[in-house]
Amino acid sequence: MNEDSPHLTLYVHIPFCVRKCPYCDFYSVPDTRIGEQQPYLHRILTELQYQRHWTQNDPRPLHAIFFGGGTPSLMHPNTIQTILSTIQTQWKLTRDCEITLEANPESCTPQKITAWMEAGINRISLGVQALNNERLKQLGRPHDRAEALQALHHLQTSGIQQINVDLIHSTPGQTWESWQQELSEAASWEVGHLSCYALTLEPDTPYHTRYTQGKLHLPEEEEALTLFVNTRKFLSTRGYPPYEVSNFAKPGQECRHNLNYWEYGDYLGIGASAHGKWTDSTGQIWRTANPADLHTYLHHPLPPPEPLPKDLAGIEWLLMGLRLTRGLRLNRYRDITGHDLLRNTHEIIQHRVADGLLALDDIYLRVTEQGFPLLNTLLSELI
Numbered sequence: 001m002n003e004d005s006p007h008l009t010l011y012v013h014i015p016f017c018v019r020k021c022p023y024c025d026f027y028s029v030p031d032t033r034i035g036e037q038q039p040y041l042h043r044i045l046t047e048l049q050y051q052r053h054w055t056q057n058d059p060r061p062l063h064a065i066f067f068g069g070g071t072p073s074l075m076h077p078n079t080i081q082t083i084l085s086t087i088q089t090q091w092k093l094t095r096d097c098e099i100t101l102e103a104n105p106e107s108c109t110p111q112k113i114t115a116w117m118e119a120g121i122n123r124i125s126l127g128v129q130a131l132n133n134e135r136l137k138q139l140g141r142p143h144d145r146a147e148a149l150q151a152l153h154h155l156q157t158s159g160i161q162q163i164n165v166d167l168i169h170s171t172p173g174q175t176w177e178s179w180q181q182e183l184s185e186a187a188s189w190e191v192g193h194l195s196c197y198a199l200t201l202e203p204d205t206p207y208h209t210r211y212t213q214g215k216l217h218l219p220e221e222e223e224a225l226t227l228f229v230n231t232r233k234f235l236s237t238r239g240y241p242p243y244e245v246s247n248f249a250k251p252g253q254e255c256r257h258n259l260n261y262w263e264y265g266d267y268l269g270i271g272a273s274a275h276g277k278w279t280d281s282t283g284q285i286w287r288t289a290n291p292a293d294l295h296t297y298l299h300h301p302l303p304p305p306e307p308l309p310k311d312l313a314g315i316e317w318l319l320m321g322l323r324l325t326r327g328l329r330l331n332r333y334r335d336i337t338g339h340d341l342l343r344n345t346h347e348i349i350q351h352r353v354a355d356g357l358l359a360l361d362d363i364y365l366r367v368t369e370q371g372f373p374l375l376n377t378l379l380s381e382l383i
Contacts, residue, residue: 327366
């Protein structure tokens with residue numbers, strides 16, 4: 001596979017959660033419906049066969065598999081094992097295929113970790129989100145600091161190959177000084193990967209409602225910008241250079257599935273609310289989008305793939321590729337759209353290069369450190 005050929009990865013969405021966090025807009029259902037785990041498993045197995053049928057002429061092996069949610073760690077380990085076994089009957093896996101499971105601390109027990117590893121999981125993404133109890137309560141998390149530290153200890157003594165820790169900043173009342181303490185502790189764990197997301201107000205979430213009612217006060221724009229910029233600087237000095245807007249990793253520890261997504265590779269989406277993107281042998285890009293409703297997903301026919309217009313594909317590549325620290329490859333844009341990115345954007349790009357917000361060479365267009373705080377503005381100008 002040459003550098004410009006997209007990898008193929010697979011995403012499985014597990015919607016069950018202990019409870020819905022007030023900031024989260026990912027599709028999930030309460031674990032009181034865990035009784036639907038078995039029919040959900042059967043539907044996933046059926047969809048795996050369906051997806052393989054319409055990609056049957058694709059010889060690419062899976063480069064990565066990602067179980068996201070929801071809270072995949074709520075599922076019985078045998079369920080995860082059954083899904084992985086079925087995947088391997090339908091697709092080849094690369095020899096070093098990265099297989100990630102998102103887990104919450106309260107469900108991350110030594111017994112489950114062992115069972116996950118036996119099933120084939122080699123990477124855990126741990127949803128810590130905060131390292132003090134006040135912020136954890138504020139974020140509506142079902143665990144406390146002690147449970148988070150205990151889960152991390154279990155993971156680090158289990159022999160699991162790769163660990164990611166998820167954290168959230170720019171929460172009500174947060175200062176750089178307090179956040180730096182949390183970052184310092186997280187970096188001292190020497191895990192391979194840290195994700196540090198700024199809290200965003202998504203429509204139709206309790207946080208958004210409270211904010212519009214004046215009941216939730218977030219850091220001012222300048223304070224949030226300080227948290228964002230200082231996070232990137234601080235983690236770089238601690239051996240975690242940023243490879244994407246909000247993701248930091250030791251060299252070689254980047255998340256393969258997400259990196260493939262940002263590089264506009266191909267990924268199959270399995271489960272309720274899951275989306276997929278696949279390129280056929282002619283270069284045509286196809287989209288899949290499952291319903292974000294458990295009953296509909298379980299009992300109605302799966303929606304067919306739909307072709308994606310090249311101009312829209314180009315916009316998507318811009319939106320994702322410029323999130324990467326190394327930027328987007330210009331020839332990849334040409335392969336996707338049939339056009340030269342610089343043809344219609346040369347004046348804008350040169351202007352922003354002169355401003356120090358973009359950098360351009362023969363291979364990449366990228367956002368500079370000075371430009372990342374203005375990423376949305378830059379994307380709007382280019383699109």
